[in-house]
Amino acid sequence: MTTTDLPRTAQGTAAKIAELARRREVARQGARSAVEKQHAKGKLTARERIDAFLDPGSFVEVDEFARHGAGAYGDDTREAYGDGVVTGYGLVDGRPVCVYAQDFTVFGGSVGERVGQKIVKVMQRAIEVGCPIVGLNDSGGARIQEGVASLAAYGEIGYHIALASGVVPQISLILGPCAGGAVYGPAATDVVVMVENTSHQFVTGPDVVRAVTGEDVTFEELGGPAANAEAGNVHYVATDEQDALDWVQSLLSYLPSNNLDEPPDFGAADLEISADDLALNEVVPDEPNRLYDMRRVVRHVVDDGEFLELQAAFAPNLLVGLARIEGRTVGVVANQPLHLSGALDIDASEKGARFIQFCDAFNIPILTLVDVPGYFPGLAQERGGIIRRGVKLSFAYATATVPMVTVIVRKAYGGGYASMGCKHYRVDANLAWPTAEIAVMGGEAAVSVLFRRQLQEAAATGDVESLHAALVAAYREQRCTPYEAAERGYVDAVIAPSETRTEVAKALRMLRTKRQASPARKHTNFPL
Known part of the structure; x- marks a missing residue:
């Protein structure tokens, strides 16, 4: 290599590093207008959620530059790195956690083939190393443009949820819409969290319900946090997204990383009777x-x-x-x-x-x-x-x-x-x-069965109340x-x-x- 070649090599490396930085910026910024809409709804972006959840500086992203494998996407020519979901791993209170966060700013967080592959990859990693899986769900549902590949993605995710069940803790946060086949994955995990005013989940939306049954219901009545909590579909309803993330951090402090570990030990408390x-x-x-x-x-x-x-x-x-x-x-x-x-x-x-x-x-x-x-x-x-x-x-x-x-x-x-x-x-x-x-x-019911004849005879003499009370007291003293x-x-x-x-x-x-x-x-x- 001659001295004249050195500047060209350096320039080439610098250009490649600059291109890497550019791609990272594209992957991390999302569509500006979509980010603003997300914030206007009181919602964080996928990366903001991960940053708020994991220990500072601990997140390691996986498949940052993944892109969809479908054909034309209409007039949308954005590079769309990440393809609607951010995946990786990091720490919560110093303990490893795998995480995926659907990115509503990229194709509405819809699930296609690449999205499914990314989520499954991080789930497999969690099973292999034995750490919890936390899913931050905010998606428009199946990606129609990808047809059966989208359905296959949901199937693969569902299979791996079943595979991980009882092996590592699985926690789902519903931070936006979750409808149709998308609800079954979170429902099969161990704990589900929703947020007041910003999250919904249902099998069929209000329009379909109205068309099929004639029932006129709102999004909140059909699939809001309160409705899902009363139905037993949700373990905790948070006041906002930060409350949801804080609550899951607290939950993880009670749980082992996997089925072979013991839960964390915070040291013995004072047992003197106080x-x-x-x-x-x-x-x-x-x-x-x-x-x-x-x-x-x-x-x-x-x-x-x-x-x-x-x-x-x-x-x-x-x-x-x-x-x-x-x-x-x-x-x-x-x-x-x-x-x-x-x-x-x-x-x-x-x-x-x-x-x-x-x-x-x-x-x-x-x-x-x-x-x-x-x-x-x-x-x-x-x-x-x-x-x-x-x-x-x-x-x-x-x-x-x-x-x-x-x-x-x-x-x-x-x-x-x-x-x-x-x-x-x-x-x-x-x-x-x-x-x-x-x-x-209990004494009341038992006496009514055991002493029915005596009570009937006492009723004829008008002294049933005192006899009933005495029998109940005796039964409770002897048997209860x-x-x-x-x-x-x-x-x-x-x-x-x-x-x-x-x-x-x-x-x-x-x-x-x-x-x-x-x-x-x-x-x-x-x-x-």
Whole structure:
């Protein structure tokens, strides 16, 4: 090489570096007008969302220069690098996470062949290395110009969601429109988040509903966050996008990176019985039918009173969520007396069963707090399939292998006792408060069945009320207590409410090395 060649080589390299910088700028800026429209709707762009979510400077982009493989796109001649989705990996609180963010500024974030390939590639990486997958969804749906290739992209994404299920946590944020086949992918992930006013999801939009059924509904009524939350399709509704991203960061702090890891350990908390613990002694009313908020019990038992509740608007008669005891994650399942007196119905059974499966998949111990009068009766429940759908809850407990601790706070009647983590489904530690009432049914109902003839005879003499009251009091004294169950070993210990936090922590500490072998089989046949 001569000296005259050197400047030409340098110039060539400089030009190539400049071209790289230009392409990066094109890929990252999006269409200016589309970015402005995104901001006008109160929405961030795909890259802004990733920057707000991941630790600063940690994002590594993959396939930045990918372009669509279809033919003509009308008059749009933009280079459109990235092809409607930004993919890669980074850190959240120092822990690896794979992420994809649909880019509404590029072809409306529509899904075509390249978009599907990019998303699948980052999902495969997450499965291989064992880290969570977070999807930021904001898309106009299938890319019509690419025909069947778009449908194939959705199919590949759906297959890999199923492949990753129970292997790594999968979290979906719906940050814009999500319709048709696009809704099924997020629905199959572990946790779904929506944002007030800016996100919608439905199988068919208002126009199709109007044409087919004649029903006139708005986007918000059909697929808004509130409607989806009440239907159980969403685990959390955020006030804005930053709230959604912050909430997912908090969620990840409770979860392991994959099914072979343990959840993060934040260090043991002080277990000395405090004045706050003593307040538990006053939570349950003396009157058996008086209501109270089970969240008070949860917050007294867990570290720092912090409870990350999931699906709060769906089946509110059952609480589920994540918390910590001695710095370690636990999944909480608890009846809520403020709604349906804590009775189990179809929605509560399915809500609890899926949450238990989620905890079991990711090595999260389960704490169950019981105050259940049984299954909610009625024609609507029976016609809705309460038999096959209600059994999901007890089936989930029976097949779970993680450490499980149950505390019976007040009522544990009939099928509700069996379904809420009883000893007979191999729950490891079963505790009861002195206020626990463990029986086939409550005193009022039991007396009406057992002493029907005596009550009928008393009614003829006009002295039925005092007899009924005496019989109920006697039945409750003899049968509606935790002590008969304790005598038979169905309850391991009866404890004062103020001792709950300490006793639960001791049980979980002992169970950390639990190993449970299952019978040889391909998989269980979960009730539908």
